[in-house]
Amino acid sequence: MSEEKPKYGWYVKNLILAFNIIGLFGLIVLIIGLNILGMLGVILSIIGIALMLLFLWPGIGLATMNIILSKENSEVRGMDILSKIQSPRVLDIGCGTGRTAIEIAKSLPKGGHLNGIDIYNSNAISGNSLATVNRNAELEGVSDKSTFQYGSATEIPFEDNKFNIVSLSSVLHEVHDYESKERAMKEIRRVLKPKGFLLIGEWNRYSWQLILYSGILYMVFRSRKYWDELIRKQGFTILNYENFGGYGLFTAQK
Numbered sequence: 001m002s003e004e005k006p007k008y009g010w011y012v013k014n015l016i017l018a019f020n021i022i023g024l025f026g027l028i029v030l031i032i033g034l035n036i037l038g039m040l041g042v043i044l045s046i047i048g049i050a051l052m053l054l055f056l057w058p059g060i061g062l063a064t065m066n067i068i069l070s071k072e073n074s075e076v077r078g079m080d081i082l083s084k085i086q087s088p089r090v091l092d093i094g095c096g097t098g099r100t101a102i103e104i105a106k107s108l109p110k111g112g113h114l115n116g117i118d119i120y121n122s123n124a125i126s127g128n129s130l131a132t133v134n135r136n137a138e139l140e141g142v143s144d145k146s147t148f149q150y151g152s153a154t155e156i157p158f159e160d161n162k163f164n165i166v167s168l169s170s171v172l173h174e175v176h177d178y179e180s181k182e183r184a185m186k187e188i189r190r191v192l193k194p195k196g197f198l199l200i201g202e203w204n205r206y207s208w209q210l211i212l213y214s215g216i217l218y219m220v221f222r223s224r225k226y227w228d229e230l231i232r233k234q235g236f237t238i239l240n241y242e243n244f245g246g247y248g249l250f251t252a253q254k
């Protein structure tokens with residue numbers, strides 16, 4: 001009998017499929033172009049190369065990133081602050097299928113508790129749902145110290161001053177416009193206790209690793225400076241910034 005394993009899903013799986021299909025179409029156009037003499041051949045070759053650069057590059061890059069992530073032992077980053085707090089209450093916003101949230105729950109000291117909220121967008125992660133994250137928590141043995149529910153970053157379903165730590169791993173770039181991001185930051189500030197910690201992980205738009213993985217899609221992400229300013233604007237003090245191969249982790253305090 002096979003043992004059931006947690007399913008963390010693939011990030012942007014549908015997008016990866018669509019990009020690879022269009023990119024492979026570009027490869028066919030290139031091959032046809034190379035076999036036709038004259039101007040038409042040149043034009044088809046250029047279109048083929050352009051389609052491959054725009055679509056096949058991120059298609060293959062993001063698929064590779066997902067494969068690497070699924071093989072990697074996830075490590076919880078920036079959570080050394082947990083040891084400084086007695087019975088910490090942690091909120092993970094945009095918990096998805098629980099890849100980061102469950103690791104945080106595992107590293108909680110005695111008496112600590114993790115709450116996870118998400119709008120469970122299935123285009124962001126395959127199989128993204130409340131049922132999936134609950135099942136993953138069960139399989140990872142952290143059900144007793146974690147609670148997951150539906151909730152948006154811009155309208156956090158908790159009272160003021162409840163959490164010692166709020167964390168967001170690769171979530172804020174998905175909160176569309178700048179006003180909504182500011183609203184989310186105000187909500188985070190509201191639910192954090194005085195001197196509470198904020199951890200924000202985001203890909204840095206200008207890192208070569210992000211460009212290698214996502215090609216033209218690097219534009220979806222923002223620069224380190226952008227996040228730095230957004231965090232400071234809400235009155236947080238930035239304590240630390242750590243770069244994990246293009247993925248930056250800000251630690252800030254209320």
Ligand SMILES: C[S@@+](CC[C@H](N)C(=O)[O-])C[C@H]1O[C@@H](n2cnc3c(N)ncnc32)[C@H](O)[C@@H]1O
Nearest residue numbers: 094096099100118119120121124152153169174
């Ligand atoms: C790239 S995934 C990251 C998931 C998870 N943090 C992890 O480390 O695997 C982004 C997640 O943010 C969620 N999300 C997007 N906008 C949100 C919002 N306004 N409020 C809460 N979650 C949101 C998506 O549904 C998705 O699960």
